[in-house]
Amino acid sequence: MFRQQRTSTRTLIAAVLTATALTLSACGADADDSGDGSTLRLWHYEGANSAMGIAWAEAIKQFEASHPGVTVVYEEKGFEQIRQNAGMILNSDQGPDILEYNKGNATAGLLSKQGLLTDLSDVVAERGWDEMISPSVATTCRYDGNGVMGGDTWYGIPNYGEFVMVYYNKDMFAEYDLSVPTTFAEFEGVLDTFVDNGVTPISVGGAEYPAQQILYELALTRADRSFVDDFQLYANPVDFHGPEFSYAATTFAEWVDKGYIGADSAGIKAEDMGVAFTQGSFPIMISGSWWYGRMSDEITDFEWGTFLFPGSDLHPGSGGNIWVVPSNAKNKDLAYDFIDITMQPDIQNLLGESGGVPLAADPAAITTPKAKELIENFNTLNDSDGLAFYPDWPAPGYYDVLVAGVQQLINGSKSPDEVLDEIAKPYNDNLASIGE
Structure with a gap:
């Protein structure tokens, strides 16, 4: 029963x-x-x-x-x-x-x-x-x-398994004669094209996990496996004003200023972000594979696809x-x-x-083309040691710290350096508390 x-x-x-x-x-x-x-x-x-x-x-x-x-x-x-x-x-x-x-x-x-x-x-x-x-x-x-x-x-x-990727509206890309970007510069070029045509490119949920995962994706474009091990496993001290997080916070703020990310997205929840994408209101959503089944089920008015965030071999993801x-x-x-x-x-x-x-x-038992593509992308990341976990994992309460940080970047209420100071403190406090 x-x-x-x-x-x-x-x-x-x-x-x-x-x-x-x-x-x-x-x-x-x-x-x-x-x-x-x-x-x-x-x-x-x-x-x-x-x-x-x-x-x-x-x-x-x-x-x-x-x-x-x-x-x-x-x-x-x-x-x-x-x-x-x-x-x-x-x-x-x-x-x-x-x-x-x-x-x-x-x-x-x-x-x-x-x-x-x-x-x-x-x-x-x-x-x-x-x-x-x-x-x-x-x-x-x-x-x-x-x-x-x-x-x-x-x-x-x-x-x-799960990993973060870029969902995109193929119809909106075709409308502006855009191809799937393979480099970070090409990706920003795509975003510029949408902004130039009055379209906010990225559906973002700043009130929950999605925005902080974008911040982490940006950091990973300047990172290697040793940085991930230092940040996630406390292998070595992390410099929050080093090249990885400094680039991420500065670029995230620039994306807001350029109109890639809506200035009103700080209060949007993950569910509303996803629904907005499925309804065709945005051409791009950066989020996890956990949305894939819903996209397949709920998107009926346009063609869609996915690609890995350009510019890095590391991506948020794990089992x-x-x-x-x-x-x-x-x-x-x-x-x-x-x-x-x-x-x-x-x-x-x-x-x-x-x-x-x-x-x-059994890979041979998976017959749906989109499902096979998703699984193959995960296997590629898993086999190449490309899973970089998630940014909120290292310290208790860190999820809320990161949500507040990206909201401040979206609102412009604090500078990137100030936000980095805020996210560094609880991380280092936790590190000290476990005696590392």
Whole structure:
């Protein structure tokens, strides 16, 4: 009996208590408190028509079919809901048995350091998940005692990959006789053409993650792998006024001044950014592969395509968000069984056909041309060590710091140097706190 429950409140404790009451009313049993293997409580934040949403809905069906008498209670949460409140929820007895969670030092790493996540190392070895996950992707699954990724202990399992790229409206490009740019200079030339014709080129969500990923893409055009390791893994000190971040902040501000990025985009959320692109209001959107399935499903009025951000061999990306099992989960073995199903070939192939980037699919089973192109681009980045993780990962709370920073660049309320000072401080404070 699969039930989906939606919650809109930002305070997840209240939402979970409400869901508990609904479950009691519907089933006549205390499903939330059961540790007898009769219920699997699952949270994730993928849209129903996204590749992951489609694949995981099928995984839920298969799980229930293979576990007679077990009910999956799936609760749909927003990305921001889980990001902001997971620590509070998982430190209570109201958390789920399994949830999708963001990877990186600031999120999964922080919760692992706080003792809120289950050590999966033995389960990973027993079930062979480590053999399905490449070393570069595994970096974001394992953490050390300080919560820094790349450690020895497994706390999460991804079953898909992701990376940031450029979505573009082929019809709008054709209208101005534009080709896909292959260099950074050509890319800015494309942006200039749109601005010269009164079109704001890039759909941007400054109120959430998209704008900071553009900032990071710009930094990566001046970076190499050693910079990524220094910034993400604390291999060496990072100079925030060095060539990478200085170029990124200065160029981002220039893009606003030139009209590449709308001056009103500071308050726009990721969802509104994506909808604006699907409606044909902008010719370009720089964001992740997690949009790919939705683009395929929702864009009907124009032709579209993708290309990698020009000017760099490094791009924001990694294995996808990870399944984690809270330390307080009541039905851990069921959670492990569900993860196992999401790694099976048929679920992996469905994820790929639906526009996702599977980690363990049979490439020959993917027949949709756009899906094959997406997977091939990810494999190219993965094989060439081109995945540079995400800018908000290094320190707890860094996501909000970066959102504020890019909003200040968009609004012009602070100079690039002032913004760099602001984003340097919490990073260095966190570095000091872990004794590096």
